[in-house]
Every structure is written in C-alpha cells, then in structure tokens.
Amino acid sequence: MDPYLRVTDLRVSFPTADGVLRAVEGVSFAVEGGRTLGVVGESGSGKSATALALLGLHDLRRATVTGQVTIGGRELVGRPETEIRRLRGRNVAMIFQDPLSALHPYHRVGRQIAEAYRVHHRGAGRGETRRRVIEMMDRVGIPQPDRRYDQYPHEFSGGMRQRVMIAMALVNDPALLIADEPTTALDVTVQAQILELLTDLRAEFRTAIVLITHDLGVVGQAADDVLVMYAGRIVEQGHVEQVLRTPQHPYTSGLLASVPSLRGDPEADLRPIPGSPPSLTELPTGCVFHPRCRHAGALGDRCRTEPPELRVVGTGGHRLACHLPTRERARRRAEDTTRAGVAR
Amino acid sequence: MLRFLVKRTLSAVLTLFAVSVLTFLMFFALPRDPVSGMCPRNCNPERLERVRQELGLSDPLVVQYGGYMRGVVAGRELGAAQGGHCDAPCLGWSYVNNEAVTDTLVRVLPVTLSIVVPAAVLWLLLGMGLGLVSALRRGTWVDRVAIGFSLTGASLQLYFVGAVLLLIFVYTLGWLPVPGYTSLLDDPVRWAGGLVLAWLSLALLCSANYARLFRAQLLETLGEDFVRTARAKGLPRSAVYGRHALRAAISPVITVAGLDVGAALGGTVITETTFGIHGLGRTAVDAVRAGDLPTIMATVLAAAVFVVLANMLVDLLYAAVDPRVRLG
Numbered sequence: 001m002d003p004y005l006r007v008t009d010l011r012v013s014f015p016t017a018d019g020v021l022r023a024v025e026g027v028s029f030a031v032e033g034g035r036t037l038g039v040v041g042e043s044g045s046g047k048s049a050t051a052l053a054l055l056g057l058h059d060l061r062r063a064t065v066t067g068q069v070t071i072g073g074r075e076l077v078g079r080p081e082t083e084i085r086r087l088r089g090r091n092v093a094m095i096f097q098d099p100l101s102a103l104h105p106y107h108r109v110g111r112q113i114a115e116a117y118r119v120h121h122r123g124a125g126r127g128e129t130r131r132r133v134i135e136m137m138d139r140v141g142i143p144q145p146d147r148r149y150d151q152y153p154h155e156f157s158g159g160m161r162q163r164v165m166i167a168m169a170l171v172n173d174p175a176l177l178i179a180d181e182p183t184t185a186l187d188v189t190v191q192a193q194i195l196e197l198l199t200d201l202r203a204e205f206r207t208a209i210v211l212i213t214h215d216l217g218v219v220g221q222a223a224d225d226v227l228v229m230y231a232g233r234i235v236e237q238g239h240v241e242q243v244l245r246t247p248q249h250p251y252t253s254g255l256l257a258s259v260p261s262l263r264g265d266p267e268a269d270l271r272p273i274p275g276s277p278p279s280l281t282e283l284p285t286g287c288v289f290h291p292r293c294r295h296a297g298a299l300g301d302r303c304r305t306e307p308p309e310l311r312v313v314g315t316g317g318h319r320l321a322c323h324l325p326t327r328e329r330a331r332r333r334a335e336d337t338t339r340a341g342v343a344r
Numbered sequence: 345m346l347r348f349l350v351k352r353t354l355s356a357v358l359t360l361f362a363v364s365v366l367t368f369l370m371f372f373a374l375p376r377d378p379v380s381g382m383c384p385r386n387c388n389p390e391r392l393e394r395v396r397q398e399l400g401l402s403d404p405l406v407v408q409y410g411g412y413m414r415g416v417v418a419g420r421e422l423g424a425a426q427g428g429h430c431d432a433p434c435l436g437w438s439y440v441n442n443e444a445v446t447d448t449l450v451r452v453l454p455v456t457l458s459i460v461v462p463a464a465v466l467w468l469l470l471g472m473g474l475g476l477v478s479a480l481r482r483g484t485w486v487d488r489v490a491i492g493f494s495l496t497g498a499s500l501q502l503y504f505v506g507a508v509l510l511l512i513f514v515y516t517l518g519w520l521p522v523p524g525y526t527s528l529l530d531d532p533v534r535w536a537g538g539l540v541l542a543w544l545s546l547a548l549l550c551s552a553n554y555a556r557l558f559r560a561q562l563l564e565t566l567g568e569d570f571v572r573t574a575r576a577k578g579l580p581r582s583a584v585y586g587r588h589a590l591r592a593a594i595s596p597v598i599t600v601a602g603l604d605v606g607a608a609l610g611g612t613v614i615t616e617t618t619f620g621i622h623g624l625g626r627t628a629v630d631a632v633r634a635g636d637l638p639t640i641m642a643t644v645l646a647a648a649v650f651v652v653l654a655n656m657l658v659d660l661l662y663a664a665v666d667p668r669v670r671l672g
C-alpha cells in the first residue's frame with residue numbers, strides 16, 4: 001500500500017533581516033495509515049515549520065516552500081489555496097500545542113467543532129451536525145457533551161480543551177492527523193490520557209498520525225516510527241524501538257541522556273547536550289551538529305568540512321546522517337555506558 | 345450577566361457621585377466670589393447680596409451640596425428672582441441666560457447629539473473600512489494609500505478641514521446651506537444639510553486613528569493561533585476573516601470608540617465654533633467666559649454623565665462580544 005503521506009525533499013525558508021533562514025532543509029519521510037510517526041528535536045529544529053507545510057499553512061508571501069508533499073496521492077506544494085483548502089480539515093487535520101489559544105475564545109466549543117464539520121458537509125442540517133458533534137465529543141471522552149456543547153473554551157480544563165481540539169480534528173474522519181506538541185502544555189497525567197486517546201483513535205480509524213514533540217518520552221509512549229531533527233535536517237530515522245534502544249546519532253544519544261524516564265533511573269544525573277542549536281541563518285559548515293559533537297574531532301577535518309548524507313544503517317529502514325563508522329560508534333557507545341556506570 | 349449589570353451600574357453611580365462632589369467643591373468653594381461674575385453690569389451691592397442669599401452661599405458647603413443634589417433628584421424652591429419653583433432635575437438658575445439651567449441643557453443637548461452620533465457612525469465605518477482594506481492588502485499600494493490617508497487625517501486640524509470644506513461646498517459650489525441646526529423632527533433634510541460638513545470633518549479626522557488601530561489589531565489577530573486553527577479547518581478566507589478574525593479585532597476599537605464618543609458628547613467645542621452651531625460645547629465655553637457657575641457646573645456634570653454612560657456601554661458591548669468578561 002502506498003503511504004498516505006509522502007514528503008520528499010521538503011524545504012522551508014524565511015527571508016529575514018539577517019539573511020535567509022532555512023528552517024527545513026531537505027526532509028523526506030512517509031507515514032502509512034494506522035501508524036504514528038514521532039518527530040523530535042530541540043526548539044527551533046523545524047518541527048512546526050514542517051507540520052505547517054503539510055497543510056500548506058505557511059504564508060507564502062513570507063515563506064518559500066519547495067519539495068513534494070503528497071497526501072492521498074495528491075500533490076500539495078505549489079497548488080492554489082482553494083485546492084489545498086478542500087484537503088484541510090477533511091483529509092488532513094491538525095491539533096496544536098496550546099488548546100486555549102488555538103480555540104476561538106468568543107465561540108462556543110460545540111459551534112467550533114460544528115463549523116469544522118459543516119465546511120466539508122455542505123448539505124448537513126443543524127440537527128445532524130449537532131448529533132455528529134456530540135457523538136465526537138463523547139468519543140474523545142468529554143463528559144456530558146450535550147451540556148458542554150454550549151460552553152466556551154475558558155470553561156474547560158486544559159486536558160478537556162485538548163480533547164475539544166481532537167474532536168474538532170477528527171469530526172471529518174481525516175486520514176492524516178498532525179499533532180504539533182499536543183501534550184506539551186498539559187500536566188503529566190493528562191498528557192498520558194491524551195496520548196492514550198490518540199493511540200486508541202488511531203487504531204479505531206486507521207488514521208496516520210504525525211506526532212511532533214521535543215520529548216522522547218512521548219515518542220516512546222505513542223509512536224511507531226521516529227524522526228530526529230536537528231537544525232532543519234533529519235539526523236536519524238527508524239522504528240521507535242531501534243532508535244530508542246540503540247540510538248546511532250550522537251545527537252539522539254544526547255537527547256536520550258537528557259530524558260530521565262527513558263533511562264529507567266530517575267536519580268541518574270541528566271546530561272543535557274552542551275551548547276545550543278546553531279543560528280539558522282549562519283549554519284556551521286560540514287555536519288551542522290559538529291560544534292556540539294563530542295566525536296567531531298575523531299575523524300580529522302571531515303566533520304567540519306563534509307556534510308554527512310542520510311543513509312541506511314543496519315536493518316529495518318534505520319537511517320542516519322553521521323560520518324562515524326558503525327564499529328567506531330558501537331565502541332564509543334559501549335565506553336559511554338561503562339563510564340556512566342562507574343560514575344554511579 | 346445580571347450580576348455584571350448590577351455591578352457596573354453601581355460603580356457608574358459611584359463615579360457620578362464622586363464627580364459631582366469634586367465639581368461642586370471646585371466651583372463653589374473657589375476663593376473668588378462666585379456671584380460678582382453673575383451680573384456683569386449695573387449690580388449694586390444690595391442685588392449682589394440678594395443673589396448670594398438666594399444661592400445659599402453663606403450656608404456650609406455640605407448643606408449647599410445637599411440642596412443642589414436634592415434639586416437634581418426631586419426639584420427645589422428657588423427664590424423668585426430665579427424663577428421660583430424648579431422641577432427635577434433642577435440644575436439651578438443662570439443669571440446670565442436668565443433661564444433655568446435645565447432648560448438650557450434641554451435646548452443644546454439635541455444639537456450636540458445630532459453632531460456627534462452620526463459623525464461617530466461615519467468615522468467608525470470609514471476608519472474600520474480603511475483598516476480592513478489595508479490589512480487585507482497589506483504591503484500593496486492600497487495599504488500605502490490608506491496609511492497615507494490616515495497619517496494625513498491625524499495631522500490635520502479640525503478648523504482647517506472645516507474651513508476648507510465650508511469654502512468648497514458652501515461658498516464656492518453652493519451645494520450646501522450655511523451650517524446650522526434644525527431639529528431632526530421638524531425637517532430631516534435641513535437637519536442633515538446643516539450638519540453634514542461637521543460630520544464629514546469629524547469623520548475625516550477621527551477615522552484616521554481607527555484605521556490605524558483596526559489595521560494593527562487585525563494584523564495581530566491574524567497571527568493568533570485560533571486564526572491558524574480556522575484555516576486548518578479548511579474554512580474559506582471570507583469565513584476566517586469574517587467569523588474569526590474581525591470579531592476578535594474589534595474589542596479594542598470598542599474601547600477607543602467609547603472614550604471618543606463619550607468625550608465628544610461632552611462638547612465638540614471646536615466643531616461647534618468652526619461651523620457656528622450652538623451645542624453643549626459652546627454653551628460650556630460661554631458659561632466659563634461669563635463666570636456663569638450653575639451652567640458650568642451643569643455642563644461639567646453632563647459631560648461626566650456622558651463619559652460614564654459611554655464607559656458602561658463599552659463594558660456591556662465587551663461582555664456581548666467576549667464571553668470571558670461576563671463572568672466578572
């Protein structure tokens with residue numbers, strides 16, 4: 001089966017006063033129905049810029065988008081707004097990080113969900129729409145949907161608001177759901193509930209999900225595949241078990257080392273990656289990660305001069321963009337583990 | 345919602361009370377003799393003394409204030425020289441105009457309302473229209489023309505614009521009569537004809553502010569998350585703007601409009617002077633010149649009432665627009 005979403009060599013850049021800001025640089029991936037792709041990376045790595053491009057939501061007067069985004073066999077990049085609009089909300093839906101600001105403060109939630117339904121179901125009457133909306137609110141776990149239909153977003157808790165967003169996104173049975181940090185603004189228990197809800201709904205409707213987060217813990221809980229982004233590029237890509245159990249890229253290892261829940265030992269000292277992400281208008285030469293990489297010196301000048309390609313390593317579609325040879329990576333990883341063990 | 349209404353009304357009443365006390369203190373407790381200004385010519389000491397008596401100026405301030413407020417609420421007896429019984433709302437007697445101050449107000453209020461209300465409608469429509477167009481066509485020549493217009497408008501002076509309009513439409517082309525006030529009820533056409541230049545010049549000047557405000561507000565709103573959500577639903581542009589962006593961008597406009605209209609109702613002195621129309625503004629200025637205390641007091645109070653009412657209206661509109669406000 002053809003994957004529902006296929007992205008090929010996506011590039012997004014913004015002209016700014018300091019020069020062209022390259023937010024996404026040649027990103028390619030695919031997602032099939034019923035699977036969840038986690039996209040991780042630090043702030044500014046281009047996750048949201050990628051997500052917005054999937055719905056054609058960039059303001060093309062201020063952003064340049066190239067490459068291909070194919071949704072259900074239809075190409076999106078470069079198509080007129082009116083054409084993309086028919087896909088939005090019907091084939092592809094999106095939920096955002098902060099449900100409070102993403103919902104219109106002045107409109108009743110029921111009306112907001114109904115609006116999403118009616119724009120793609122022109123013939124739907126009032127009664128039918130209301131029934132559908134209440135059914136959806138019920139499905140995403142909003143208690144007393146009949147009563148809450150007429151309430152405003154500020155009368156909901158954070159978790160309930162995100163459920164409203166999810167109901168709104170799923171009201172048209174989209175084949176693809178893009179969730180941009182859907183749980184970042186929520187506390188941990190609610191976060192787990194929302195992730196569970198997404199997983200259930202994916203199984204039920206066979207939706208393809210792109211789950212964007214900066215938290216590898218979220219990826220571990222809810223994703224099948226994962227894509228690690230750094231400075232607008234993919235540095236590692238593969239099945240969740242592969243990537244989380246045997247991370248290959250030094251950046252992925254660094255991210256993992258800074259997530260307590262995944263290391264099984266909450267007491268262990270967290271090691272954040274030293275340094276900070278590069279300026280996207282003045283990228284480092286060679287491997288964009290080299291100024292922060294502990295292994296950058298191991299290969300002479302190579303890391304500083306030659307950008308690594310994303311290539312297949314091992315089995316099962318695990319891909320990686322790093323010059324370090326496999327054997328060397330394995331040796332260094334083993335060393336790290338022992339060192340960490342000793343330090344404890 | 346009911347609680348909100350009650351709360352707002354109470355606070356409005358309190359504000360008015362405070363304003364009335366302050367005004368009273370300011371004008372009646374001034375060290376200079378308030379009476380000497382009241383009869384500019386041929387006043388003999390006996391007459392002055394009688395006026396003082398009739399105004400109760402030798403009573404303690406609290407008693408004076410009490411008398412005044414009782415007059416406002418229930419009417420009061422004034423001396424024979426002040427027209428005898430004075431019905432509520434009694435605002436005192438003007439020796440300068442030789443009539444009850446209430447009568448003066450009743451005469452000039454419709455004039456000011458006739459100037460301000462249509463002008464406000466015009467300037468809001470014009471300003472918001474311009475703001476909307478330039479936000480939609482941001483960065484194009486349409487936008488630049490609209491911004492240029494509002495910058496020009498904001499830097500002009502009313503008496504200049506008014507004089508130019510008068511020169512063109514009244515004295516050169518002769519399309520309009522010399523401005524003046526006719527009651528709307530008597531003759532709507534003459535009412536409009538006599539005031540249209542005042543409306544236009546006020547609209548021209550004030551709309552500039554609204555155009556810039558509304559444009560900035562719209563652009564800010566268009567960057568909001570909920571607008572992105574609206575687009576992500578697949579709504580057409582017209583719905584994204586009409587149903588989602590406009591309503592959110594309108595709140596600050598309501599505030600500014602409320603303040604402006606409230607202030608304008610208190611007297612459009614320059615407009616009235618430019619077009620030779622006698623409304624509340626001119627009445628206030630004349631009263632100040634003549635030292636006509638009861639009239640000054642009344643015009644200040646009227647202005648305060650307008651500002652307070654406008655503020656209340658703003659709050660109500662806000663609550664109608666934004667459900668979050670209704671809780672308070």
Ligand SMILES: Nc1ncnc2c1ncn2[C@@H]1O[C@H](COP(=O)(O)OP(=O)(O)OP(=O)(O)O)[C@@H](O)[C@H]1O
Nearest residue numbers: 014021023042043044045046047048049050214280
């Ligand atoms: N409209 C824009 N104009 C200019 N620069 C932009 C714009 N949108 C995003 N950027 C820049 O593009 C880069 C990538 O932004 P993006 O929002 O995709 O990051 P992100 O990975 O989603 O980060 P976060 O975790 O903070 O959401 C950032 O440096 C950001 O400043």
Ligand code: SF4
Nearest residue numbers: 287290293303322323
């Ligand atoms: S290519 Fe070099 S600098 Fe980049 S991640 Fe690999 S070892 Fe580090």
Ligand SMILES: [Mg+2]
Nearest residue numbers: 047048049180
């Ligand atoms: Mg983001």
